[in-house]
Amino acid sequence: MRTWTAPVVPKLPGEGTAPKLYNTASGRFEHPAIQDGRATLYVCGITPYDATHLGHAFTYLTFDIMQRAWIDAGIETVYAQNITDIDDPLLERANATGVDWKDLADEQVGLFRSDMHRLGMIPPAKYTAVTEVIDEIAYGVKQLVERGYAYSVPTPESDGDDIYFDIRAASSTSEWRLGDVAPFERALMETFSAERGGDPEREGKRDLLDPLLWRAEREGEPSWDSPVGPGRPGWHIECSVIARRDLGELFTVQGGGEDLVFPHHEFTAAHATAISGKPLAHAYCHVALVSYEGHKMSKSRGNLVFVSKLLDGTNGTPAADPSAIRLALLAHHYRTEWEWFDGELAQADRRLAAWRSGLTKVSDDPKSASAVIQQLRAALANDLDTPVMLAILDAALDQGVDRPDLIADATQALLGVTL
Template sequence: MKTWNRAAVPSLTAYGHSEGESPSLHDVRTDRRLTLPTGRAASMYTCGITPYDATHLGHAFTYLAFDTLTRVWLDAGIEVRTAMNSTDVDDPLLERAARDGEDWRALAERQQELFRGDMAALRILPPDSWVAVTERIGPIAHAVQRLLDSGDAYRLPAQDAPGEDVLFDTARKRRFAIGEGSRTDAARMLELTREFGGEPDRPGKRSPLDPVLWRAERPGEPAWDAPVGRGRPGWHVECTVIAMDELGSPFTVAAGGRDLRFPHQEMQGHHAVALGAPLFSEARLNAGMVGFRGEKMSKSLGNLVLVSRLLADGARPAALRLALLDHHWRDDWEWFETDLEAAEQRLDRWLAWSQTPDDDPSLAESIVPWLRVTLQDDLNTPAALQAVDAFILRAPADDGSLAAIDALLGIDLRSIQPR
């Protein structure tokens, strides 16, 4: 699928290099800090949007976290390959389309286009491959067939249609126990399965946690012909197949918001192992959740703060970036309207500094090593912003610092207009 414009990322090699330095990152599966990648190449799969509602700050925060990781890797001279999906056929999208009397494809197209605009405005680097689920129905169906053949999946008659769904057998003994990959206990797994529409009480399931791999055609729903039966793919297997096809396995990092930890990312790991991968990914990273007015920002609660709305109201994209980067990527935090004004003021201070002349470049101190040190340390962007705040009080704007703020924080002070 078409992505969006890629912002230029200046090279910092002229200002000392960080060759060979991989960042340390907190991995959910092992609950440990890992230095990744161990070699000179890194690959990352990020769970994408379900395109039925525009980008809110929670999405922006997640994609910005992994954008920062990509920038840190690139600066370290690591060869980076990234992929992301778009869940362009799924229950919430179909429900929204039906509610509004819109064709589901048109809705997905429109929302994907909005997402492109929001991501480009925020200078979030596009993935190398952005793959819509509807572009990969064949390979996904093939994987489901393989899981049936290997005994990792079973058929269950649909209750409201003539066909049969295919479910993943979570109780089957594999390399990892269910719950291990997301550090989730049994009671919570059951609760989350219910919350995500996994129908734990559905009659005939071998285990309440078993997720749907293939959903038989239901009246009025889109479906595709496949050897496994006419239907459409389940959510977790889509990401599993797209990630493995694009990046191989294990790839370096599986990334997503913390709300995807269970069942989504957990099941990806089990699907991948059942499909023959030694491991789905070396690490699993979860970005924190953004709240608003006391609750997690979510479509169901209706407390969304949309990126497009803030930008239309005059927020500078760089200020919005600064407001988000001011929170550690793994933290849960709450958005306050005053955050944006504080970030606009910080951007003004940085801009004023960027226009101060550097009289003697040979004496220039540079922020490059400070930004590298803070970001290599589990992407500590709040500390990076503070480092810039302190730096601009004592040193003029040298080329290296301006390039580093652009390359690592995604803020090109040379292209931003003062208010």
């Protein structure tokens, strides 16, 4: 799948250090293993049935910053992202609006690429749509069936059977155990399964948490022929196969929003381990959710702030500077839930203007740009502490710096903010 044009990332003098990150799976701050100077990152991509909102942008910006930290540390970075371009929400939106699902997906993927490009996000080196690798995903399902980690459930509305992952079999005989990624009690897992795409009430399942691997062909739904019968893949197996295909086994970081911890990342890891016998990733990093109007931004609730509308300007408001949007998001630490207020962007605009003005400030006691960069690198290495980085730059540019050009390069390289 075509991606977007990469932004310029200036090379700074010296090198930073690889960031210490919070690993959801272990509950500890760690330096994820980096093999031979190469970090590998997989971030779950969009289901393309609606435009990019600020909750999405906060997530993708976090992993953009993570890559910038690795790059500044002299580490080669390979970034992979998927597109879930066949899924129930996409089909439901297409049916509701009378649009062909493929056309809807193409339109929304195009808008997402535009949003990411305009925001200066580093693009993935591997950008894979589910529909591009259906055969490989089906083969992954077949492997799970053959190894005794999957079973069929009769499906009255289809000539074939749905196929489910058997978590009890996998927990007892594979290297994976339920809770390896999601450190939750069983009751909370059951709640999240019901809320986040699971089907705990499905008759014929061996365990109500067992996730769908393959959905047998239904009338009026897209379907592909496969070694496990005509149909389409379930959600988690898609990322299991794509991540291992694009990055290999045991990559550095699996990332996404906090709402993906369970069931998605738990079962993505479970499927991959049951197939390969190895863990999927060294670390699992998750971004907190963003609220608006008192509730988490969600398509079902409709309380969304769309990136494209901010960038284009709507309802008489001026078009937002992409760097101001980045600053508005970077003012919040990626692991802290927060709420977007309409004044956030105006505050970021003021900060951006002050920084740009500060570059031209003549000072009798300018700060050392080299010292400022050292401070920025230390904050970045401390679990991507962007609010501290912004405070460092506030103080430096208010006082004035001896090398404005170096500070401009640093804000571009480390934060993706153009001064």
